[in-house]
Amino acid sequence: MDLNIKVNEKNHLDIGGADAVDIAEEFGTPTYVIDENRIRDNYNRFYSAFSKYYPDFKVFYACKANTNLAVMKILESEGCCIDAVSPGEVYTAKKLGFDGQRILFTGNNITNEELKFVHEEGAVLNIDSVSALNRLAKIIDPEGVKISFRVNPMVGAGHHDHCITGGVMSKFGIMDSEASEVYQQAKDLGFNPVGMHSHIGSGILDPEPFKLAIESTMDIAGKVHQDVGIDFEFVDFGGGVGIPYTPEEKIVDLDKFAEVNIGLFKEKLEEFDMGSPTMYLEPGRFLVGDASVLLVTVNSVKQSYRKFIGVDAGFHTLLRPAMYDSYHHIVDASKMDAPNTQEVDIAGNVCESGDLFARDRPMPDVEEGDVLGIMNAGAYGFTMSSNYNSRPLASEILVTDGKCQIVRERQSFEDLYAQQIIPDHLK
Structure with a gap:
C-alpha cells in the first residue's frame, strides 16, 4: 500500500x-x-522514468485535475508544460508564466470565439473535429500556423465508464479512418499540422492499455506520415496514469511502464521511418x-x-x-x-x-x-x-x-x- x-x-x-x-x-x-514537496517528487519521478528511455520527452500537466494557482506554479517552476481543455485554463497558465509553446489546448465542441482566443494567446491548438478545423480557417489566417489533431485510437480504458475517452462511444477526436484525409485538408487550407494526440481514459494502473493505445496511435500517425508526408514534431499519448486509492491497489511501476511503452514507441518510429518526434504525456492525477x-x-x-x-x-x-x-x-x-x-x-x-x-x-x-x-x-x-x-x-x-x-x-x-x-x- x-x-x-x-x-x-x-x-x-x-x-x-x-x-x-x-x-x-x-x-x-x-x-x-x-x-508541495509531494507534487515536486511526483513530477520528477514521472519525468525521469520516461526521459531515461527517450530523452526527447515532455510532460504536459492535465491541469483540469487541479487548477489551484500555487499547484500550477509549482509545476511551472519544475519545467512542466500544460495540457489545457478550456480557454480559462489557457488564461490561467499564461497568467502563471507558461508561454504559448508550453500550452497544448485540446478542446471539444469549442466556439469560434474560443478558438480565436486560444490562437491569440499563442497556445498550440489540438483540433478535435473537422468542424473546428474549417471554422478556425475562416477566423484566422491559417498560413503556416502549427496545429495538431486529436485522433480516436479505438482503445478505451479507465476506472469508470465516464472516464473512458476512446472507442466507438467516445465523443472525442477524429476517426482513425479519416486521419489522412483530414491532415491533407489542413495542409490544403494552409495550416502546418505538426502533431498527433490521443487519450484513452483516466485512472489506469496497468501498462497494457497504454501499450495498445500507443500501437494504435502510432499506426495512424505512420499512415498519415506516409500518405500525406507529415513529419511529426510531436506525438502525444495523453494522460490517464492512475494512483492507488484503495489499500489493496499497488502504485504504478513507473520504470516498467516507461520501458514497455517507450520501447513500442521506438519500434513504431523505426517501422514507419518517422524520425525522432518529441513524445508528450499528459499526467494529471498522477502528479497531484x-x-x-x-x-x-x-x-x-x-x-x-x-x-x-x-x-x-x-x-x-x-x-x-x-x-x-x-x-x-x-x-x-x-x-x-x-x-x-x-x-x-x-x-x-x-x-x-x-x-x-x-x-x-x-x-x-x-x-x-x-x-x-x-x-x-x-x-x-x-x-x-x-x-x-x-x-x-x-x-x-x-x-x-x-x-x-x-x-x-x-x-x-x-x-x-x-x-x-x-x-x-x-x-
Whole structure:
C-alpha cells in the first residue's frame, strides 16, 4: 500500500511535515491541504522514468485535475508544460508564466470565439473535429500556423465508464479512418499540422492499455506520415496514469511502464521511418492526486438503522464518491493508532441521499470533534466542487517543509451571491 499516509509522534496524520489536527484547528474545516514537496517528487519521478528511455520527452500537466494557482506554479517552476481543455485554463497558465509553446489546448465542441482566443494567446491548438478545423480557417489566417489533431485510437480504458475517452462511444477526436484525409485538408487550407494526440481514459494502473493505445496511435500517425508526408514534431499519448486509492491497489511501476511503452514507441518510429518526434504525456492525477488531503470534522455520530458518521463537508466539496462511486481511503487524523472496531457510513451535509463518502467502512471509535482525513483528494477534488445547497467553497492550504499558508481563502456567505443582481422591480 502507498497512499502517502504518514503519522507523527502525536499519532496524528502528518501532511508534508505539518500536523493535520493543528491545521484543522488553525484554518477550520473543510479544507484541502496540499503537500508541495509531494507534487515536486511526483513530477520528477514521472519525468525521469520516461526521459531515461527517450530523452526527447515532455510532460504536459492535465491541469483540469487541479487548477489551484500555487499547484500550477509549482509545476511551472519544475519545467512542466500544460495540457489545457478550456480557454480559462489557457488564461490561467499564461497568467502563471507558461508561454504559448508550453500550452497544448485540446478542446471539444469549442466556439469560434474560443478558438480565436486560444490562437491569440499563442497556445498550440489540438483540433478535435473537422468542424473546428474549417471554422478556425475562416477566423484566422491559417498560413503556416502549427496545429495538431486529436485522433480516436479505438482503445478505451479507465476506472469508470465516464472516464473512458476512446472507442466507438467516445465523443472525442477524429476517426482513425479519416486521419489522412483530414491532415491533407489542413495542409490544403494552409495550416502546418505538426502533431498527433490521443487519450484513452483516466485512472489506469496497468501498462497494457497504454501499450495498445500507443500501437494504435502510432499506426495512424505512420499512415498519415506516409500518405500525406507529415513529419511529426510531436506525438502525444495523453494522460490517464492512475494512483492507488484503495489499500489493496499497488502504485504504478513507473520504470516498467516507461520501458514497455517507450520501447513500442521506438519500434513504431523505426517501422514507419518517422524520425525522432518529441513524445508528450499528459499526467494529471498522477502528479497531484496523492498530494492533497481533504480534512473534515465529525459533527454527528448517529445510530439509526445504520451507524452514520456525519461530517462538515459533502459531495459539493468532493464529488468523486457520489459521481463515480469512487473509493477514497479515510483515516481518523486525531488518533491514527486506534484500531478499527466497527463498520460505519460516512455521510456529508448535503440534502441528498447519495451524499456519502463511504458505506460500511471499517473505522475506529470515531467521536464528535475528531478530524478525519479523506486521502488522495488532490485530483478532481476542489476543481469539481460547487455551491450546491448554498454551501461556501472550502479553503486550500499549502504545506511547504512543514509550514502552512493559505492559497485559497474559504468562501463567505457574501461570496455566494457576489455576482447576482436583483432587478429594480423586485426590490
